[in-house]
Amino acid sequence: MSEVRSKGRIIVLMVLVSAFFISVGARLTQLHLDPAKWIQEPLLAGRKLIWEPMGNRGRIVDRNGEILAMDLPAYHICADPSYISKHGDINKVCRYLSEELHISDWTIRKKLSDTTRQYVRIKKYVPNYRLKRFHRRSFGLDYTPRNLPDGSTNIYLRGIMLEEAPIRNYPKGALMAHVVGFANKEGVGGAGVEQKMDEFLQGKKGRRVSRKDGRRREIYQTRSVDIEPEDGNNVVLTLDQRLQDFVERTIEKMRDEFNAEASWAIVQDVRTGEILAMASSPTYELNRYGSSPPDWRRNRPISTLYEPGSTMKACVIAAAMDHGIVSENTIIDCENGYWVYGGKALHDSHAMGKIPVSDVIKHSSNIGTAKIALKMGPALLYKTIKDFHFGKRFKIELPGEERGIFYSPRNWSKISITRIGMGHEIGVTALQVVSMMSTIANNGVQMKPQIIKKIVTPDDQLIMDFPPVVLGRPLRPEAAKRMRQLLIHVTDDDGTAPLARVKGYTVAGKTGTAQKVRPKEEGGGYYKKRFVSSFVGFLPAENPRIAIIVVADNPGIFKNGRKTKYFGGTVCAPAFSKIAEFAVRYLRIPPDIHRIYITQPNE
Amino acid sequence: MAAKRKKKMKKNQVKVPFPMMLATVLVVVAVLGLSYMWIDARCNSLGREIKKKELSLAMARKLLVSEQDRWSNLTSPINLERAIRKYHLGMSMPQEFQIVRIGYRRKSKGASLVSLD
Numbered sequence: 001m002s003e004v005r006s007k008g009r010i011i012v013l014m015v016l017v018s019a020f021f022i023s024v025g026a027r028l029t030q031l032h033l034d035p036a037k038w039i040q041e042p043l044l045a046g047r048k049l050i051w052e053p054m055g056n057r058g059r060i061v062d063r064n065g066e067i068l069a070m071d072l073p074a075y076h077i078c079a080d081p082s083y084i085s086k087h088g089d090i091n092k093v094c095r096y097l098s099e100e101l102h103i104s105d106w107t108i109r110k111k112l113s114d115t116t117r118q119y120v121r122i123k124k125y126v127p128n129y130r131l132k133r134f135h136r137r138s139f140g141l142d143y144t145p146r147n148l149p150d151g152s153t154n155i156y157l158r159g160i161m162l163e164e165a166p167i168r169n170y171p172k173g174a175l176m177a178h179v180v181g182f183a184n185k186e187g188v189g190g191a192g193v194e195q196k197m198d199e200f201l202q203g204k205k206g207r208r209v210s211r212k213d214g215r216r217r218e219i220y221q222t223r224s225v226d227i228e229p230e231d232g233n234n235v236v237l238t239l240d241q242r243l244q245d246f247v248e249r250t251i252e253k254m255r256d257e258f259n260a261e262a263s264w265a266i267v268q269d270v271r272t273g274e275i276l277a278m279a280s281s282p283t284y285e286l287n288r289y290g291s292s293p294p295d296w297r298r299n300r301p302i303s304t305l306y307e308p309g310s311t312m313k314a315c316v317i318a319a320a321m322d323h324g325i326v327s328e329n330t331i332i333d334c335e336n337g338y339w340v341y342g343g344k345a346l347h348d349s350h351a352m353g354k355i356p357v358s359d360v361i362k363h364s365s366n367i368g369t370a371k372i373a374l375k376m377g378p379a380l381l382y383k384t385i386k387d388f389h390f391g392k393r394f395k396i397e398l399p400g401e402e403r404g405i406f407y408s409p410r411n412w413s414k415i416s417i418t419r420i421g422m423g424h425e426i427g428v429t430a431l432q433v434v435s436m437m438s439t440i441a442n443n444g445v446q447m448k449p450q451i452i453k454k455i456v457t458p459d460d461q462l463i464m465d466f467p468p469v470v471l472g473r474p475l476r477p478e479a480a481k482r483m484r485q486l487l488i489h490v491t492d493d494d495g496t497a498p499l500a501r502v503k504g505y506t507v508a509g510k511t512g513t514a515q516k517v518r519p520k521e522e523g524g525g526y527y528k529k530r531f532v533s534s535f536v537g538f539l540p541a542e543n544p545r546i547a548i549i550v551v552a553d554n555p556g557i558f559k560n561g562r563k564t565k566y567f568g569g570t571v572c573a574p575a576f577s578k579i580a581e582f583a584v585r586y587l588r589i590p591p592d593i594h595r596i597y598i599t600q601p602n603e
Numbered sequence: 604m605a606a607k608r609k610k611k612m613k614k615n616q617v618k619v620p621f622p623m624m625l626a627t628v629l630v631v632v633a634v635l636g637l638s639y640m641w642i643d644a645r646c647n648s649l650g651r652e653i654k655k656k657e658l659s660l661a662m663a664r665k666l667l668v669s670e671q672d673r674w675s676n677l678t679s680p681i682n683l684e685r686a687i688r689k690y691h692l693g694m695s696m697p698q699e700f701q702i703v704r705i706g707y708r709r710k711s712k713g714a715s716l717v718s719l720d
Contacts, residue, residue, distance in 0.1 A: 067675040173679065219650065241680060
């Protein structure tokens with residue numbers, strides 16, 4: 001009997017103990033697998049990790065893949081003054097950071113003095129390569145000083161953090177500054193291609209949702225969302241860095257030599273319209289764009305308007321020949337250099353009498369051109385100039401492009417037709433003038449100037465292509481060819497630009513020396529002794545490949561109180577020659593050769 | 604005597620039958636629990652490894668970018684020219700007498716001239 005009762009009690013006890021442990025186990029399982037929201041939520045909130053890294057901004061490269069603009073990894077050096085005051089060593093922090101970052105000890109100490117704060121920035125945008133001595137740890141950084149004391153390990157700087165802050169870097173410095181432009185610290189383009197192609201260059205944010213442990217390290221298995229950031233697209237320019245560098249140095253030397261206020265130049269491929277170089281002087285350093293005067297940041301080839309002067313004669317006379325109004329041999333009376341029309345006198349720099357049209361171009365006769373323009377009439381002259389895209393934008397992929405100033409005939413005065421033919425009373429950009437000359441070189445076909453070759457993804461998949469675009473045909477091929485022949489003679493010994501010649505090549509081109517317009521506030525009209533000098537041409541003349549324009553703003557050397565050396569043929573033609581000589585070698589453009597095969601009898 | 608007492612104690616002991624089913628279940632649960640813990644620890648360890656690899660990949664990418672920047676700077680025209688000067692690699696254009704130019708030839712008697720270009 002007692003045996004049975006004991007057995008029963010033991011069983012009951014077993015059941016009770018088992019029930020207890022089972023219930024504890026079940027509750028643990030339940031808490032583990034499905035904890036109550038009021039327990040879970042505060043924990044999760046504290047452990048949640050949301051990270052939205054920004055993709056890098058895309059790169060800008062030249063036609064050969066040379067990197068002109070790229071994002072560089074950089075960091076803000078931040079500190080937690082509250083944490084440092086409790087767990088860190090402020091003296092160590094101040095000493096080693098000031099040594100490494102070249103900031104005064106006192107500056108760092110001042111930033112860390114407010115111990116109620118949990119976040120201060122010690123230094124911003126420190127490039128990655130300057131942080132080789134720092135390594136991340138849980139609550140600070142490990143620092144390896146240059147001169148480690150004997151027997152010591154790295155210094156643990158508690159309370160110091162690194163915050164990612166990539167910076168935009170321009171490894172080529174000032175090269176192609178006006179074309180590439182710059183982006184600000186927030187990653188927004190502020191000038192040049194950086195601004196115009198900002199939407200393609202911008203990276204996309206990624207997103208990572210996860211949880212962190214007690215040491216603030218991410219728990220990988222809890223990652224629920226993992227979207228990688230996307231880097232921006234890369235923009236491939238048509239420009240060539242080597243050619244660009246040569247052009248920049250040449251126009252800078254020219255500006256120094258002839259005391260010009262500014263100078264600019266463009267090299268264009270006449271067949272495709274691609275811009276191979278676009279330079280402006282003075283220029284600025286892209287990595288320190290904020291410290292340059294705003295005027296230096298202007299992209300003059302597309303944004304500076306000037307009166308082209310005699311360079312305009314090329315398209316006017318070409319159109320006159322195309323419409324049969326004159327031919328190369330038509331005789332024009334240049335009135336011995338002085339002619340009055342509409343009550344206003346017109347002068348030639350070289351007095352000439354009756355000369356053929358070919359000599360009007362060669363000697364750049366204003367009177368001869370004015371008479372040809374009169375024969376054309378206002379409607380045809382206006383149409384011609386419009387057909388060459390003057391007074392319109394090319395919509396090139398750069399900000400700040402000017403359309404130019406070209407009024408319709410109803411706004412012309414009686415003498416405007418004569419002045420416009422000579423390149424006055426019209427405001428143009430260097431890009432418009434070189435495009436005009438490229439049209440003559442390209443058998444009368446005008447190609448759209450292109451700055452960008454293509455846009456690709458970071459792994460080189462094509463996003464957008466920029467094929468050559470034909471804008472129109474202002475001239476027939478025959479007229480263009482005839483004009484090319486006339487322009488060759490500009491570089492003859494008795495032409496206006498013998499200094500533009502290039503050995504082994506025939507050069508065709510036109511000089512321009514136009515008085516600068518005086519602003520209305522200063523009395524209007526023209527300055528007597530301030531000029532914009534230019535030379536625009538192409539080579540090889542028989543089979544043109546490149547067109548080049550060089551412009552100088554207010555060049556001139558004063559000698560005995562007189563201003564000298566300001567003509568386009570004196571100032572810009574030599575620079576053209578140097579650039580052309582380099583370009584034909586670098587681009588491997590063969591000279592124009594005539595291959596002659598001589599046959600003998602009985603062969 | 605002691606042996607006899609032990610035998611008597613054993614005889615008088617109440618034998619409580621331990622259910623086999625419960626034991627099996629407990630063992631199974633224990634095994635599952637331990638397996639779960641082992642797999643969880645393994646996942647944690649793999650997760651940490653993946654994190655480490657991700658960090659080293661990010662560091663390697665940054666290093667690559669820094670090197671590309673450095674290379675791009677070294678290959679800028681101004682630095683290339685400096686290097687050319689430093690290592691005396693510069694070349695000059697050939698002299699006039701070293702250049703061969705193909706030009707016109709004089710017509711000889713009985714020959715005819717054919718221009719191909």
